[in-house]
Amino acid sequence: VIELVETPQALREALGRVRAKGGRVGLVPTMGALHEGHRALLAAAAATCDATVVSVFVNPLQFDDAEDLARYPRSLESDLRLAEAAGACLCFAPEVATMYPAGRPQVVVDPGRLALELEGASRPGHFLGVATVVTKLLAMAAPDAVFFGEKDYQQLVIVRRLVADLSFSAQVVGVETVREPDGLAMSSRNQHLSPRARAAAPVLYQALDAGRRELQGGGTVSAAARAMAAAFLDAPLVELDYAVVRDASDLGEVHDGLPTGELRLLVAAKVGGVRLIDNLGFSR
Numbered sequence: 001v002i003e004l005v006e007t008p009q010a011l012r013e014a015l016g017r018v019r020a021k022g023g024r025v026g027l028v029p030t031m032g033a034l035h036e037g038h039r040a041l042l043a044a045a046a047a048t049c050d051a052t053v054v055s056v057f058v059n060p061l062q063f064d065d066a067e068d069l070a071r072y073p074r075s076l077e078s079d080l081r082l083a084e085a086a087g088a089c090l091c092f093a094p095e096v097a098t099m100y101p102a103g104r105p106q107v108v109v110d111p112g113r114l115a116l117e118l119e120g121a122s123r124p125g126h127f128l129g130v131a132t133v134v135t136k137l138l139a140m141a142a143p144d145a146v147f148f149g150e151k152d153y154q155q156l157v158i159v160r161r162l163v164a165d166l167s168f169s170a171q172v173v174g175v176e177t178v179r180e181p182d183g184l185a186m187s188s189r190n191q192h193l194s195p196r197a198r199a200a201a202p203v204l205y206q207a208l209d210a211g212r213r214e215l216q217g218g219g220t221v222s223a224a225a226r227a228m229a230a231a232f233l234d235a236p237l238v239e240l241d242y243a244v245v246r247d248a249s250d251l252g253e254v255h256d257g258l259p260t261g262e263l264r265l266l267v268a269a270k271v272g273g274v275r276l277i278d279n280l281g282f283s284r
């Protein structure tokens, strides 16, 4: 059965027992409200690690909007059941006062330029909060591997850079997005969609698919971006934030006619007031 620990000390003790036997530790950081996307992360960890730790912590430092933080879904009991079934042996679920005993920490992790655009542009301070809590979790669990969903692609790129720049030894593993049958990417935020908004929400995936088809057909990066934006034009309840094609490794801008490489198509939109994001890869 899964063991629940609430302090860094208890976490270190439990992991010490795994390490004493030479076991490989995998960490899956989450904010709870676990769904099929998290199950895929946990399964990827369990398949390659001797001990899979899931952390469940709704990190106040990464919310710029108090209302968004207050209404973030919380469901530790069902999270424990899902995590256990997916192969986790340990759940680290600290209180806010355990993670941030002095309130907002004085020392934080600045994730740099990439944190200011795309998601960072509409959520000031968000990636600083993510980078800070991920750094703390890596320090507490010292995992051999850490698992993140590709759904939050910018977060994944930032974490890869964080691990490299701050010399953590964990291997960062990105896990493919899990989708509903109609293409909608699994997200805890989908719970907030009204029935009409839920019906409109697959437009994000449809836009990405239109962009990818444009590239597959030999279209330029800017034609693909236009195809994505066009998919949103007649969508009800939807307010497009961005639809872009970027370099997959660092999310740098790419221009038409540049050499081949891995690209990432990314979109963000509000659907019935709920902010959703999604992305797809493409190799030129």
Ligand code: PAF
Binding pocket: 029, 030, 031, 057, 059, 062, 130, 133, 134, 152, 155
């Ligand atoms: O992706 C998330 O759920 C969060 O941003 C993370 C990585 C758990 C940090 O709080």
